[in-house]
């Protein structure tokens with residue numbers, strides 16, 4: 243019974259998610275910015291503030307542009323399972339209901355990414371790596387034959403290159419050290435899908451006292467303005 247209920251809720255949540263449209267959008271065909279937030283604090287996270295400021299400045303610089311937002315703290319993507327992964331590789335008419343729902347979520351995330359002209363990501367460091375919610379997004383977006391493929395020469399990304407802005411917030415300081423596990427991972431992942439035009443902004447030392455935190459926020463904001471203008 244518990245298993246059936248869990249299955250029901252999995253399907254219900256995933257279906258709601260797939261059917262949901264962006265949380266703030268403006269109709270236009272001019273230019274399209276995809277904003278992805280991965281703070282567990284939703285909109286009040288420090289990385290969310292930076293990505294919001296970027297989007298506001300970008301909007302002013304791109305009048306009529308469209309901003310599409312995915313908040314991964316409220317729009318939960320379930321962990322990838324063997325069943326879901328197998329479903330990705332099957333013809334549509336051979337997927338079971340769980341695979342149909344999960345593939346619809348994956349398709350929606352990929353469509354958002356492919357149709358964006360630019361991407362902005364709020365990326366906190368949690369326990370020395372990326373938030374697990376963002377890892378789930380990565381797992382649903384990397385799809386063989388859809389966002390990448392293997393050739394005799396090796397892997398080839400199938401997503402058009404576009405600017406990707408990453409706003410990395412951290413309690414400590416890791417930039418340029420071997421403990422910065424995020425930068426390399428993000429570079430490798432997006433590069434694998436075909437996107438190499440990456441711009442990192444770091445707000446570090448946010449747990450190292452108010453003075454250091456304030457300085458970090460100020461310089462990150464200045465960088466946000468410069469990048470989005």
Ligand SMILES: Cc1cc2nc3c(=O)[nH]c(=O)nc-3n(C[C@H](O)[C@H](O)[C@H](O)COP(=O)(O)O)c2cc1C
Pocket residue numbers: 281282283286287288289290364365366367368369370371411412413414415448449
């Ligand atoms: C669960 C959790 C784990 C964290 N782990 C780290 C860490 O490994 N290294 C670090 O520098 N800061 C760590 N922090 C601090 C966050 O990176 C920092 O507060 C950051 O501003 C969070 O961004 P957010 O406000 O957008 O969520 C952690 C915070 C939380 C809540």
